[in-house]
Amino acid sequence: MAFAAQAARLAASALVAGVVAAVVAMPVPAAGGVCFDRIFSFGDSLTDTGNFLLSVPDDFPDPARSLPYGQTFFGRPSGRYSDGRNLLDFFAEAFGMPFVPPYLGGGDFLNGANFAVGGATALNNSFFRELGVEPTWTPHSLDEQMQWFKRLLPSIASTESEHSVIMSKSLFLVGEVGGNDYNHLMVRGKSLAELRELVPQVVGAISLAITELINLGAKKFVVPGNFPIGCVPLYLAILPSEEKDYYNEETGCIKWLNEFTEYHNRLLQEELEKLRNLHPDVSVIYADYYGATLNIYRAPLQFGFTVPLNSCCGSDAPHNCSLSVLCGNPGSFVCPDPSKYVSWDGLHFTEATYKVIIQGVLGSYAVPPLSEICRDGEYKVSQLHQCTDSNPTNTVTYDAMSSFI
C-alpha cells in the first residue's frame, strides 16, 4: 500500500531527523481535520498566509510581494514570508487540513481562518506610542486580530449551539506572537533592560487573548514560544561582538539574545500553567519552537542544512544579511538551494526549516504532547515528507488560494 510505504519512509526520515514523529496508518477523513474541524490562527509573519499584503495598497512595497518569495512552493509570491510554506501550512497539513485562508481574503472559512499579519505585535500599537516609539508596522496587533475573530464568529455560526460546536471543535493556534514586540524595539536600539521590562506585558497580552477565546468556548490551544533569535542572521549581522563568550561555542549564536528568548518562554509557560489550572477542561499545549529550532543549530547537517547562520536570500554582507539590501531588493541574490539554508531572508526561515520545526512539535517539542488534543483521532506527518511534493491536495489548495491574493 502506498501509504504504508510512505509511512515507512517517513519513520526512517523522522529517525534521521532525530525527532519522535507520530506516524499512523489511518485514512484521513475527506472533510474536516483528523482531530478538529477548523484551525483559527493568530500571529505574525511566521504564520501569515496573505493578510499583510491584503491589508496594504497594491503598490505598497513589500519584499514578499515578489519572487523569490514563494519560489520553492506555490511558484509565485503567496503573501508568505518564506520561499514556500510556513509553520501554519505544515501544521494544517499534518492534521489533514487544507491551508488556512487569510481572513482578509474573505470566504466561507469552513476549515478555519488565519488572522496572523506580518509584523504584528502582541501589544497594541498605542502601547508603543506611549513608550515613545512610533509604530511604523501594521496596526493589526493581537487585540485587533481578536476583534476580527469576534466579528467573524457570528457570520459562521447562526445559532447558539452552532457557535459552541465550532468553538469546542476548533484548534486555536495563538502565536508565535510577541517576537515582534521585541524585534521592533531591538532594531531601534533599545537596551536589554528595556526589553526585559516588556516581557510580562507581552505574556499578559497573549494570556488575555487566550482567556477571551476560552470565555467564548474554545477548548483546544497550541501556544508557541519564541525562537532562538540569537541565531538569526539579522541579529548576528547587526549585533556583532569581539567579546569573549559572546557567542555560544556549539552553535555560533548570540548568547544573550537566546537567553532573552528563554526568559520570554519561561514566563509564557508559567502563564500557560496558570491558565491550565484555572480551566481544567481546556487543553493548552506549549509548542517549543525554541527547542525544536535550537536542535537544528546544534546539528544542522543531520537535517540536511549546510549553511545554518547565513541568509539564503540577501546581500554580500556579514551573514549575507543587511537591513539596507533586503531579500528581493536590487543588489540582493538568492542561494542556489534554499533547502540547504536554515534562514530564508535573515529573519524568516526557509520552508525546509519550518517543516523540521513542525515535525519537532509533532514529536517531542510540545508540552503536553499534541496527542492531548487528538485523543479521538490520529494525526500524521506524511505530507511533511517532501518539500516539492506534488501531492494533488496541495495543488487544489494552491489554486483555491490564488483567488485570495
Ligand SMILES: *[C@@H]1O[C@H](CO)[C@@H](O)[C@H](O)[C@H]1NC(C)=O
Ligand atoms: C488594546 O486596546 C484595547 C482598546 O483600545 C483594550 O481594550 C485592550 O485591553 C488593549 N490590549 C492590550 C493587550 O493592551
Ligand SMILES: *[C@@H]1O[C@H](CO)[C@@H](O)[C@H](O)[C@H]1NC(C)=O
Ligand atoms: C555571502 O556571505 C559570505 C560571507 O559571510 C561571502 O563570502 C559571500 O560572498 C556572500 N555571498 C554573496 C553571493 O555575496
